[in-house]
Amino acid sequence: MPHPVAADRAPLALESFLPYRLSILTNTISQLIAEDYQRPxxxxxxxxxxxxxxxxxxxxxxSATDVALRTAMDxxxxxxxxxxxxxxxxxxxxTHDGDRRRSVLDLTAAGWEVHDAIAPLARQRERELLARLDAEERQWLDRILAKLLEGSAS
Amino acid sequence: MPHPVAADRAPLALESFLPYRLSILTNTISQLIAEDYQRPxxxxxxxxxxxxxxxxxxxxxxSATDVALRTAMDxxxxxxxxxxxxxxxxxxxxTHDGDRRRSVLDLTAAGWEVHDAIAPLARQRERELLARLDAEERQWLDRILAKLLEGSAS
DNA sequence: CCTTTATAGTTTCATATGAAACCATTTGCA
DNA sequence: TGCAAATGGTTTCATATGAAACTATAAAGG
Incomplete structure (x- = not known):
């Protein structure tokens, strides 16, 4: 006999569940972009x-803390x-002059080289992604993401 | 002296870079929902x-392979x-009758209990998330995600 | 001052994860 | 048939990750 279903306990349809869809999309994109720099x-x-x-x-x-804030990394x-x-x-x-706990960070020439090689590729991937949408959709997406992120910013 | 900037090599603005924004949003949401079931x-x-x-x-x-397909897990x-x-x-x-390599999977009563406890919470989180958007935005989001996922489905 | 408390950053430890190797079974085909 | 290749699934190994403990320095309170 099938499992009895009471109202909101109906099986969750992952494929239309927003958090799941976002997760799939994000992982697919991240992995795609990572290929451009991970090995190379x-x-x-x-x-x-x-x-x-x-x-x-x-x-x-x-400082390292500044970087953590701006990258959403711990x-x-x-x-x-x-x-x-x-x-x-x-x-x-x-080391920071006035506070020897803090570090002061900067890219070296080698760091800039890496950046200059990867940044255009990343932008290109973003363009490819957005090319699937028309101008109107792109605007909505931008607006919607801003709203969702605003609320999520803990 | 600041780093010379040539056209598309301008520093990448993470905060407006689509893959990054998606990543932040997804991680925030996933973590929020995970709290509902991880420890409890x-x-x-x-x-x-x-x-x-x-x-x-x-x-x-x-079978396990079927599950892998439907969960986007390896x-x-x-x-x-x-x-x-x-x-x-x-x-x-x-074990599958005709093919002893395949497994045949089903939830037990305990498995259903867990599902029935979590599914409503997950749906509630989704509702909270979508409550930040108006009806029009929700429709656009659904449509945009579908388009992006369609292309990403490798 | 000098002791407590807070902050910046690193290290440790336990767990999560993915790729590749592996085992068992089945399928394709000479 | 019988053997090579494919498939379903598990295990191994090396690396990634997060929480909590730790070190060093700075700020605050008495």
Whole structure:
């Protein structure tokens, strides 16, 4: 005999469940983009995010905590990404003048090289993705994401 | 001196980069929903997905491969989730009559209990999420996701 | 001052994960 | 038939990850 179904206990249809659909889409896209840099540049997702943020905030002397905030990564992940990036000579890490707990981070020439190689590819992937939508859909998507993210920002 | 910027090599603005925004949103939502079942029911995300799929396809005698297809998980993850679920008495696993390689999977009473407890909570979370959007935005979101997923389905 | 409390960042430990190797069974085909 | 290739699923191994403990430094309170 089939399982009795009471109102809201009906089996959950994953394929139309919003969190599930978002998860599938996100993972597919992330994996696609990661292919562009993971093997070719020996770079993890977290390391790429750190590079992107340091590039964006060039010369501002961000600390590890600043990077964590802007990448939505936890401090452990940032610490590990930085350890690898510094070891690879892609990031320069010095100590903050007034506060010796803080680090001051900057991309090295090698770090910029990596950034300059990957950024165009990432943008290209985004374009390909958005090419599936028409202009109106793109506008709605932007607006909807902003609304959803606003509320989620904990 | 700041880094020279050539056309498409401008630093990537993560906060407006679609894949990044999707990733943040997805992770926030997933974590929120996971809180409803992870500790309370000692259930991992992968285990919950397996339960949801088995509930949805009650009586169809799905195999592990079938589950993998419908959950977008790889077979290793499914195998491990099933091992735990069977050990916990939440899933019954027998062997397919005509093909002794295949397993035949079904929820036990305990498995249904877990499903019936979680499904309403998951739906509630989805409702909360969608409550931030108006009816028009919800329709666009549904349509846009469908388009993006269609193309991504590798 | 000097002690408590908070902050920046790293390390440890236990668990999660994926790729590749593996075992068992079935299918394709000479 | 009988053997090579494919399929369903599990295990192994190496790496990734998060929570909590830890170190070092700075700020706050008495």
């Amino acid at each position: 540049h020996d770079l993890s997702v977290t390391e790429w995010r750190v590079i992107a943020v340091l590039a964006r905030h060039d010369g501002e002397g961000l 401090k452990v992940a940032v610490s590990r990404a930085l350890a690898r990036l510094v070891a690879a000579g892609r990031v320069r890490r010095s | 029911h000692d259930l991992s995300v992968t285990e919950w997905r397996v339960i949801a799929v088995l509930a949805r396809h009650d009586g169809e005698g799905l 077979k290793v993850a499914v195998s491990r989730a099933l091992a735990r679920l069977v050990a916990a008495g939440r899933v019954r696993r027998s």
